[in-house]
Amino acid sequence: MADDHDKDKQLAEKPQTPLLDTVNSPADLRALPREDLRQLADELRAEMIDAVSVTGGHLGAGLGVVELTVAIHAVFDTPHDRLIWDVGHQAYPHKILTGRRDRIRTLRQKDGLSGFTRRAESEYDPFGAGHSSTSISAGLGMAVAAEQQGLKRNVIAVIGDGAMSAGMAYEAMNNAGAMDARLIVILNDNDMSIAPPTGAMSAYLARLVSGPVYRGMRETAKTIAKKLPSVFHEPARRTEEFARSFFTGGTLFEELGFYYVGPIDGHNLDHLLPVLTNVRDAGEGPILIHVVTKKGKGYGPAEDSADKYHGVSKFNVITGAQAKAPSNAPSYTSVFAKALIEEAKNDDRIVAVTAAMPTGTGLDKFAEIFPARTFDVGIAEQHAVTFSAGMAADGLKPFCAIYSTFLQRAYDQVVHDVAIQSLPVRFALDRAGYVGADGPTHAGNYDAAYLGALPGMVLMAAADEAELVHMVATAAAHDTGPIAFRYPRGDGIGIELPERGTPLAIGKGRIVREGSTIAILSYGTRLAEALAAAERLAALGFNPTVADARFMKPLDEELIARLAQSHEVLLSVEESAIGGFGSHVATFLARNGLLDGKLKFRPLMIPDVFTEHASQADMYAAAGLDRAGILAAALDTLGYDEAAMHAAADRIG
Template structure:
C-alpha cells in the first residue's frame, strides 16, 4: 500500500514574493517566517525531484538575508559549487519551475548563467567563487561601478588551493569583495552564541571600522617597528577573540563567527558590511547542514544528495539494484587486492563514499587518504608515494581529474611513475549534467607518453582492470568506468592480469566491424542484432585498451571488413582518433576501408535521464545501426527492431 501524498506547504509570505525586490520591505519577524516557508517549499520540491538537500537547507536564512540586504541582480551573488542554490532559485523567480529540478528541460541543479540573470556565474565544481568574484569586482572598478560582489563558499570548498590563490590575490588588492564563509561542518569554529554575535556586529560597524582606520593612520606616523607592532597587536587581539587570524594574514578584514540561522544576527552584519569599509572582507557564518528537517539533521551525509523521498518519514525511494554498481565492484576488487599486497594505498579528494573508498577505508584506514577538494595535490601526493615503492590508486571522478591534468603530465607521466588512476563517472552522468559528465578523460590521457588507458566493458572486466593496474609497475595506468549499475554478469573471484593493449572479438562476422571501448559495447551488440535482421553480418570487438592499441586486432578488422566504426562514450579526439591515426600510419586506409568514429557530439549535453542523454549523443543501438546502414546506402531500420525496446544505456 503506497503512502498518501503529503499536502503542499502553506506559504502565504512566499506566495507574495515574485523577485528579491519584494523582500526589501519585510519586517524582521516576516523574514524569519519567510525563511521557514522557503525551507518547507524546498523540502517538498526535492522530495519529488531528488537532488541536493542538506546544503540548501543549511543556507535558507542566509539566502533570505542576502536578498533582503543586497540589490540583486545588480549586486552579484555567486554561490560556490551550487549544491546550496535551491533556496536562491525559489526566491529569484523560478519557484514555479522548482519541481523540474534536474529533469530534462527543467532547472539545472546548479547555478547557470543561461537560466537566470540572478546567476552571474555557473558552477558545478567547487572553489571557483572567490576567483570569479574578484574578476567581477575588478571589472566593476575599471568601469567605475558601485555594485557589490558577494561570493558564498563552504568550508569544504575552502580546502581547495584555488580558493587560497584567489584570497591571496584579493588580499593584495583594494577592490571591494565580500566573501561569506559558510562553515557547516564545524571544521573551523566552535558553536557560536550571543557574545560572538555581538562582537561581529561591533567589528563590522562604522564606528569600529573608523576606529581601526584611525589606529592605522596613527600607527603610520610612528617608526617602522612601532607601526608594525601596533598593526599586528590590533589584528591578533581580534583574531584571538574571533578566530580570523588566517584570513587577516591573507589581507581580508574578518567578521565572525556568527550564527547563520539567526536572522537578527545576519541582517545587521550584512548591512554593516554593505555600507561601510573598503577592500576585501570575509564574513564567517556557521550553519548546520539539513537545518529544519530532522532526518537531514541526523544524517547530513545521507541527505547531501537524495533520491525522491517521503517528506514525513524521510525514506528515500531507491529502487532495488539489478546488479552491483561499478563503484561498488571497484571498491571490493581494490580491497581484495590490498589484502595480498600491503603496498596498495588509496587516495580520494573529498569523495570517499562517492568513489567507494569508504569500503576500503573500513578495512585499511591507515592506507586510505582523503586529501580534501584538492585534485592537484592528490595526483602529486600519489606520485610521491609511487617514488617510494607504494602502489597508489587515485580514485577520482573523471570530471574532477580534469583539475589535476598538469600534475598528471608533469609529476606522473614525464617521470613515468606507476600511479594508478581509477576514473569513476566516465561518460555521461544523467541529472548532474554538463558540469559532471566524464567526457574528456580519453582525450587528455591518450595523448600522454607512457600512459596506459583501459576501459572495461562490464563489471567483470572492471575486476580484471583493477588486477592489471595493481600488477603494472612500469608506468602510469588509468581505467575508466561509468556511474550506475553494471550489466549483471557473473563476477570473477579474483581478477585476471590482462595483456597490455590486447583486445578481444566478442562476435565474429564479415563486412562491418564495430569496435567498442567500454560499456558502450552493449549497445554495439544490440546494433549488430538489428543489422543482422537486415541481412548484414557484423563483427563486434571490445578494444579493452584505448592505449596502447591492439595493432594485431586492428590489422585483422581492417583486412576483412569494408566498414569499421569505433564507438565510445567520450568526446571526439580520444579513442577514435587514436584508431584513425594508427590506421593511417600503417596504410590500412589505402585499400578503401571506410572508417567512422562515433562519440559524444561537439556540444555540452545538459541534465537529462541517462537513456535520453545516450539518444542525444547518437549512441543508442538503433542509432549505431542506422549509421551503418547509411554508410552502406541501405534502408533504415524499422521501428520495433531489436534495439528499440530493451536497449539500455551503457
Template sequence: MTTSSTTPLLDTIHSPADLRRLPESELAQVAKELREETISAVSVTGGHLGAGLGVVELTVALHYVFDTPQDRLIWDVGHQAYPHKILTGRRERIRTLRRGGGLSGFTRRSESEYDPFGAAHSSTSISAGLGMAVANTLSGKNGNVIAVIGDGAMSAGMAYEAMNNAGAMHSRLIIILNDNEMSIAPPAGALSAYLARLVSGGAYRSVREAVKQLGRLLPRFVYDRARKTEEFARNFWAGGTMFEELGIYYVGPIDGHNLDQMLPVLKNVRDFKETGPILVHVVTQKGKGYAPAEATKDKYHAVNMFDVVTGKQVKPKPNAPVYTNVFAEALVKEAAKDDKIVAITAAMPSGTGLDIFQKSFPDRTFDVGIAEQHAVTFAAGLASEGYKPFCALYSTFLQRGYDQVVHDVAIQNLPVRFAIDRAGLVGADGATHAGSFDVAFLGIVPNIVVMAAADEAELVHMVATAAAYDAGPIALRYPRGEGVGVEMPVEGKPLEIGRGRIVREGNKVAILSFGARLAEVLKAAEDLAGYGVSTTVADARFAKPLDVDLLMRLAANHEVLITIEEGSVGGFGSFVAQKLTDEGVLDGAGPRALKFRSMVLPDVFQDHDKPEKLYAQAGLDAKAVVAKVLSTLGRESDALKSRIA
C-alpha cells in the same frame, strides 16, 4: 505556481524585491517556509539536499540585505543554491530540478539573471567574484559582489590563490565563508555575535582608521607594535588570523541560522566605505531543520526521491551491481593481498566507493579534501617510494589535476593508478559532471596506459591489472550506475596490456567498442542480422596501447570498421584513425576499400536528462549503431527505417 497554505509568506515572493518589502520581523517565518518548500521539492526530484537546508537563513539574509541581481551573488559549487532558486522566480519550476528540460541542479547563467556565474565544480567563487569586483572598479560601478563559499571548497588550493590575489587588490569583494562542517572557529555565543557586529560597524572602523593615521606619526617600531597588538586582540576574540594575514578583513564567526545576528553584520559589511576584500565567517549546520538530514549528513548530501515524513529514500531495485561498488570491492580484495596498495580520494569517499575500502583499510585510505591537483602529486610521491596508489576521482574532476598527471606522474613514469569514475554521460548532473574528455586528454600523454571497462566483470579484471602493473601510470575508466548483469568473477585476473577481445564473429562489418557501450553494440549486431548484415563485435579494452594486431585483422577482413566510445572526438576513434592512416589502410580504392567511421559524443555540452535519453541524443545507442552501419553500407532507406523502428 506551486503554493500551499503552509507557505503564505513564500507564496507572495516572486523575486528578491518582494522579499525586501517585508519587515524584518517576518523573515524568520519566510525562512521556515523556504526550508519546507526545499524539502518538499527535493523529495519529488531528488538532488542535493543537506547543503541547501544549511543556508536557508543565509539565503534569505543575503537577498534581503543586498540588491540582487544588481549586486552579484555567487554560490560556490551551486548545489547549495536550491533555496536561492526558489526566491529568485523559479519556484514554479523547482520540481523540474535535474530533469530533462528542467532547472539545473547548479547555478547557471543562462537560467536566470540571479545566477551571475555558473558553478558545479567547487572553489571557483572567490576567483570569479574578484574578477567581477575588478570589473566594477574599472567601470566605476559601486555594486557589491558576494561570493558564498562552502567550507569543503575552502580545502582547494584555488580558493587560497584567489584570496591571496584579492588581499593585494583594492576592489570591493565580500566573501561569505559558509562553515558547516570544518568548524574553523565555533561561534562563542552572544560574545562572538557582539564582537562580529562591533568590528563590522562603522564606529569601530572609523576609530581604527583614525588611530592608524595618528599612529603613522609615531616612530615606526611603536606603530608596528600597536598595529599588531590591535590585530592580535581582535583575532584572539574573533579568530580569522589566517585571512587577515592574506590581507582580507575578517568578521565573525556568527550563527548562520540566527537572522538577528546576521542581518546587522551583513548591513554593516554592505555599507563599508573602505575598498578591499572582507570575509564574513558564518557557521551553519548542514541539513538544518530536517531531522534525517541532520542525522546522516553524508547520505543526505545528495538523495533520491524520499518520503518527507520518514526520510526514507526511494531507490529502484538494482538489476546489477553498481560500477562504483564493484571497483571498491575489487580493490579491497587486491589490497588484502598486497599491503602496498593505498587509496586516495578528493573529498568523495562515498562517491568513489572508497568509504568501502576505508572500512577494511582505514590507515591506507586518504581523503585529501577538494584538492585534485594535490591528490595526483600526493599519489606520485607515494608511488616514488614503492607504494601502489589508486587515485580515485570522477572523470570531470580529474580535469583539475591534468598538469600534475603530465608533469608529476607521466614524465617521471611513476606507477600511479587512476580509477576514473563517472566516465561518459551522467544523467541528472549534466554537462559539468559528464566524463567526456579523459580518453582524449590522457591518451595523448606518453607512458600512460588507458583502459575502459565494457562491463562490471571487466572492471574487476582491470582493477587487478592496475594493481599488478608497475611499469608506469595506468588509468581505468568506468561509468556511473549499474552494470549490465554479466556473471561476476570470483577474483580479478590481470589482463595482457594492449590486448582486446573478439566478442562476436561476423564477416562484413566490424564494430570495435571501447568502454561500456559494448552491450548496446551487441544489441545492434542482433538487429543488423535482421537486415542481413553479418557483424563482428570486438572489445578494445585498451585505448593506449592499441591492440594493433586486432585492429589490422578487423580492417583486413571487413568491408566496414566502426569504432564507438563514450568520449569526445580526439579519443579512441582518433587514435584508431591515426594508426590506420599511418599503416596506409585508408589509402585503398575500389569496392573492397575499407570504410571507416567513428562514433563519439557530439561536440556540444549536453544538458541533464535521463541517461538513456542522453545516449539516444548523442547517437550512441543500439538504434544509432544500426543506422550508422546501414548508411555506411549505402543502405540509406534501411537506415531511415532503423531510426524510427
C-alpha cells in the same frame, strides 16, 4: 481518475506558503518587514524539501543556507550586487527566490532547471558553477571589473568550508588581500567548525567589529600609529589583530589581507541581518564573514545523516525514505571498491587516495578495512595526484580514485609529475562519460582525449563490471608507468563477478562476436548496446563482428588491422569526446594505409557539444550511442537510405 486522485493528494500535501507566495523576486523580499523574514525562511525551507522530494537532487547543502540566502537577498541589491555561490548545489533556495519557483520541480530534469548556478538561466546567476573553489577568483574578477567601469557594486562570494581546502581559494584570497577591491567572502562553515560560535557574546562581537564605530576607531588608530616612529607600526598592528582574534578567530584570513568578521550563527536572522548590513556599508577592501551552519537544517533525516542526504533521489517527505529503482547489479563504484580491497589484501603496498569523495569513489569501504592506507586529501586534486606520485616514487602502489571531471583540475600534475617521470600511479576514473542529471559541469567526457595525448600512459575502459575487476588487477600488477581505467556512473549489467581479478595482457582486446561485412569495435560500456545492435543487424541478414578493445593506449593494432582488412564497414563506439578512442583508431588506419577506399570507417562518440542535463538514456539516444543509434550508423555506412533504414527498423521492431 487515479491520476486526478494523485494530483489532488499532492496538492493537499503541498506545504502552505502564504508569505513565499508573494515573493517573485528579491525586490519583493526586500519590501517585507524584517520581522516577517523568519516566517519566509520557514516557508522557503518547506518548499525546497517538497520540491526536491519530487525531483531528487542536492538537499542538505541547500537546507543549510536557507536563512543565509534570505538575509543576503534582504540586505544586498541583487542582481546589481553580484552573488556567487561556490559549487552551486546549495543554490536551490536562491533559485526559488529569484523568479524560478514555478520551475523548481523541473530541477535536473530534461529541459528543466540546472542543479547548479548557470548564467544562461537567470540574471541572478552571474557566474556558473559545478566544480568547487572558483567563487573567490570569479568574485574578485567581477569586483575589479566594477572598479574599472566606475560602478558601485558589492560582490558576494559564498564558499563552503570544504571548498576552502582547494588551493585555488587561497590563491584568490592572496591576490584579493593585496587589493582594495570591493569583495565580500562568506565562509559557510557547515562541517568542521574552524571556531564555533559562542552564542550571544559571539554575535555581539561580530556586530561590533563589523560596525562603523569599531572600523572607524581602527582607522583612527592606524592614522595615529603612522605618526609614531616606524618602530611602533608593526607592534601596533599586531596588537589590534591579536585583540580581535583573541575573541573572534580569523588570524589566517587577516594574514591574507581580509578583514575578518565572525563566527556568527548562520541560522539566526537577528545575527545575520545587522552584520551583513554593516559589511554592505563598510566601504572598500575585502571582507570575510564566517557563518556557522548545519547541513540539512530543519529536516530531521538530513540533519541526522548529512552524507546520505547530501544528494538524494526522490524521497518521502514524512519518513525520509528515498525511492531508488531496484537493481539486480552492483554499481561500478562498489565493484571497484571490492576489487581494490581484494588486491590490497594480497599486497600491502597498495594505498588509496581520494580528493574529498570517499563515499562517491567507494573508498569509504576500503578505509573501513585499511584506514592507515587510505588518504582523503580534501578538495585538492592537484595535490592528490602529486602526493600519489611521491608515494609511487618510493615504492608504494597508489590508486588515485577521482571522478573523470575532477581529474581535469589536475592535468598539469598528471603530465609533469606522473607521466614525464613514468611513475606507476593508478588512476581510477569514476563517472566517466555521461552523468545524467548533473549535466555538463560533471560529465566525464574528456579523459580519453586528455590522457590519450600523453606518452607512456596506459588507458583501459571496462566493458562491464567483471572487466572492471580484471582492470583493477591489471593496474595493481602494472609497475612500469602510469595506468588509468575508466568506468561509468550507475549499475553494471548483472553478470557474474570473479572473486578476484586476473591481470589482462596490456594492449590486447578480444572478439566477442565473430562475423563478417560489418565490424563494431567498442571501447568501454557501450559494448552491451553494440551487441544488441549486432543482433538486430543479424535479423536483417547481416552477420556482424563485435570486438571489445579494452585498451585505447596502447591500441591492439593487430586486432584493428584484422578487422579493417576483413570487413567492409568498421565502426568504433565510445562514450567519450572527439580526440579519444576513435581518433586513435583513425590515426592508426591512416598511417598504415588501411583507409584505401575499400574500408568504410565511422567513429561514434559523444558529439562536440556540452550536453545539457537529462537522463543517461536520453543522452545516449541523442548521441546515437544506444543500440538504435549504432544500428542506424551501420546501415547508413553500408549505403542504405533513410527510407530503407526505417523499413529495416520496422521489420525488426
